[in-house]
Amino acid sequence: MTDLENSLATIIDVFHKHAEKEGDKHKLKKSELKDLINDELPNLVGQVKDQATMDSLMESLDSDGDSECDFQEFMTFITMVAVCCHEFFEHHEDE
């Protein structure tokens, strides 16, 4: 497996590790998504403490309206984080 392939495997593994904790093991509920962000993205996203932020994040990701975050919806979140990081590096590099 290449570095890029291992990276995709890591994203899938991290999703499952958190999704299987409670309820539907193929979906993240809001508390699982919050723990995932706080545990797995502390440097890129930072700690999410307030409920309003989580409510609004889940609402923006939950495209099928079941109040949970499935893998496809999780990839939307990963894309948001990656695009933000990429823009930061790109602007930094152009300076």
Add this chain to the structure above:
Amino acid sequence: MTDLENSLATIIDVFHKHAEKEGDKHKLKKSELKDLINDELPNLVGQVKDQATMDSLMESLDSDGDSECDFQEFMTFITMVAVCCHEFFEHHEDE
């Protein structure tokens, strides 16, 4: 950096390594995308040899119609690959 954060950094690095080879260094042209798939995703996607497959892939990713693949469009491709792999593992696991 956590494993998930390093995975996002790898995705950004791989995109840039290939995008900067020719032309606009912030975008993948079709030949760069083809080399990226063949070099970095040989096990998950396999070798892409025929031009029609690349034409059709680039057309489906190129949402802004500039015939190149920017980072946001590349993340759509990464999402497609991750969702396919995730579905494979999910079905495999349920058997």
